[in-house]
Amino acid sequence: MAASTTLSAPPSVRFSRRFDGLDLAIDELSAELTDTTRERERDRVLLHEPVRRLLGAGFGALRVPVEHGGLGGSLEDLFERLIHLAAIDPNLAHVFRGHIGFVDGLVIDGNRAWADAWLARSASGILVGNAQSERSDTAEVAAVVEPTADGLRxxxxxxxxxxxxxSDWILLTARLGDDRVNVVADASHPGVSSVDDWDGFGQPLTGSGTTVFTSVPIETADVISWSDEDDGAGEYVAAVFQLTLLAVQAGIAAAALRDTVAFVRPRRRIFGFAGEALPRHDALVQQVVGRVSSAADAASRLVLSAARELDTLRTREDKSAAYREAALGVFRVQQILPRIVLDATTELFEVGGASAVGLGYGLDRHWRNARTLASHNPARQRERSIGEYELNGTFATWGREHTPTGAAAASAATAPGA
Structure with missing residues (x-):
């Protein structure tokens, strides 16, 4: 009896917990965007409308506690959806990285008045961007906050x-006198200009370009002083930032599997053989697809396992030790996950010979996007630091702790000449 050629569709996504309005919006975006990411990347079509739809459906408020007007979701709830968004379009998921880190920093923040105000804003549907890096020969920050007669600028x-x-607001580092501070700036102010000049070969729609701030008013309360007190909170936030990148890479692996299967299934001949030979029945092709499938599954499991651990560690009484343990766990995952995703997005081309590299299929974008994300943070440096910890018990600091007291701002604002 001949084998049936009827192929079932991939199973639909099932989240461990439902947030109906948000999940409906994600399903709708999946139906609209999944098959157009290649063209949107090619034509540089930015994602303003999908971002606003997600914010309107509550994605930016998923981690905001219910008492502050949010959805009260766990990190696992968040990262399940982030992986799915990245499978739809990794650019779209990556856009939210700064916001995710900002909100989780608020959730654990000790300055409740400041944190509560921003949690309420986040629940209203705002997006907070991230602007830390500067182009210089040293690590010195050149951006400045200066007291003026009209307040801080x-x-x-x-x-x-x-x-x-x-974004609606942007979190960035700056100098205030001799102090290094974080500040939150209003992105709608005329003095803020973001330019889409990111020239990387991957993740082209994330808006990862240049932002210029020119005499932008800053509220005293929104100047966040760096603290030398080592409570580990910065390590936890650094872990969340890193896990966000890993979740996007897990979504890329899922997209690579989906597109590889879509490439193979309709083909009627395999490379290297004359006549008709269905590739989906070929053992070597099946082996490649099996490897890509395993990589995608393992990547998602690693991210969600780390997210569950972060949720658990955050509730422990010994915050300092818990936050460091959380960071260590995520940075161990960082040594493994990008490698298996990059291997999978390279190996998938083995299913189709020269035809698989056709621009029309766009299978190369999965590797380009995964490689770009994997280049963001120093995995090799962290690998060595993990080894040093295991051998000598020395814990490297990968995140910088801060306390949002506004003390530096208050001091500068009342200084002579302010």
């Missing part, structure tokens, strides 16, 4: 400002 130029072109 921010000026400076930032690069690689992922998500800021879509």
């Amino acid at each position: 921010l000026s400076g130029t930032k690069y690689y400002t992922t998500g800021s072109i879509y």
Whole structure:
């Protein structure tokens, strides 16, 4: 009896917990965007409308506690959906990285009045972008916050400002006198200009370009002083930032599997053989698809396992030790996940010979996007630091702790000449 050629569709996504309005919006975006990412990347079509739809459906408020007007979701709830968004379009998922780190920083923040105000804003549907990097020969920050007769003003130029072109507010580092501070700036102010000049070969729609701040008013309460007190909170936020990148890579692996299967299934001959030979029945092709499938599944499992651990560790009484343990776990995952995703997005081309590299299929975008994400943070440096920890018990600091007291701002604002 001949084998049936009827092929079932891939199973639809099932989240461990439902948030009906948000999940409906994600399903709708999946139906509209999944098959057009290749063209949108090619034509540089930014994602303003999909970002606003997600914010309107509550994605930016998923981690905001219910008492502050949010959805009260766990990190696992968030990262399940982030992986799915990345499978739809990794650019779209990556846009939210700064916002995700900002909100989780608020959730654990000790300055409740400041954090509560921003949690309420986040629940209203705003997006907070991230603008930390500057182009210089040293690590010195050139952006400055200066006291004036009209209050504090921010000026400076930032690069690689992922998500800021879509944002309502932007979190960035600056100098205030002799202090290094974080500040939150109003992205709608005329003195803020974000330019889509990111020239990387991957993740082209994230808005990771240049943002210029020119005499932008800053509220005293929104100046966040760096603290030398080592409570580990910065390590936790650094872990969330890193896990966001890993979740996007897991989504890329899922998309690579989907597109590889879509490439193979309709083909009627396999490379290297004359006549008709269905590739989906070929053992070597099946083996490649099996490897890509395994990589995609493992990547998602690693991210969600790490998210569950972060949720658990965050509730422990010994916060300092818990936050460091959380960071260590995520940075161990960082040593493994990008490698298996990059291997999978390279090996998938083995299913189709020269035809698989056709621009019309766009299978190369999965590797380009995964490679770009894997280049963001120093995995090799962290690998060595993990080894040092295991051998000598020395814990490297990968995140910088801060306390949002506004103390530096208050001091500067009342200084002579302010």
